[in-house]
Amino acid sequence: MSEQAGAADAQKAAARKGWRTRANALTALRLGIAPALAVAIATGRAPLATVLFFAAVATDLADGPIARRYGESTALGGLLDHSVDATLCALGLAAHALQGVVPWALPPLVVAAFVQYVLDSKTLAGRPLRASALGRCNGIAYFVAVAVPIVRDTLGWSWPGPELVWWLAAGLVATTLVSMGDRLLALRR
Secondary structure, three states: HHHHHHHHHHHHHHHHHHOOOOOHHHHHHHHHHHHHHHHHHOOOOOHHHHHHHHHHHHHHHHHHHHHHEEEEEEEEHHHHHHHHHHHHHHHHHHHHHOOOOOOOOOHHHHHHHHHHHHHHHHHHOOEEEEEOHHHHHHHHHHHHHHHHHHHHEEEEEEEEHHHHHHHHHHHHHHHHHHHHHHHHHHHHO
């Protein structure tokens, strides 16, 4: 059997299993962590926020390999994974924005960029998600922007200072807008 046929058979088997998969359970756990993380950040509980953040990252790192290992990979599972990532980052950044740690523009831009990513990829029509290089870097940077202030505060560090964190997040606002503009231009071509 060819590699493509094997992958297609695994996709069909995963689709028959529906939503109840090991990978989706990890993704659902991360979705449950997201509001708890936001509350921990908003209430100044940096150590709790740090633990929740790293638990969320662990589920994010594990769900893809588990899906592939057990033949549970689906386009819908990938969409769910990315949706939960966007939710986690947007809620964490919104909690930081409440504290004045990041610009208020960043959390809604994370949501808007994700929605554009899904629509542009035509994933709702069953196509796989297509990330641009800048979009992929921004996606990682959103996680970093959530993590840096809470880890810094948990460890009692003074660096990076609040002004530097705010300006780096402002830079992320700019790169998100550039990425979204680039996707719009690519769509028009």
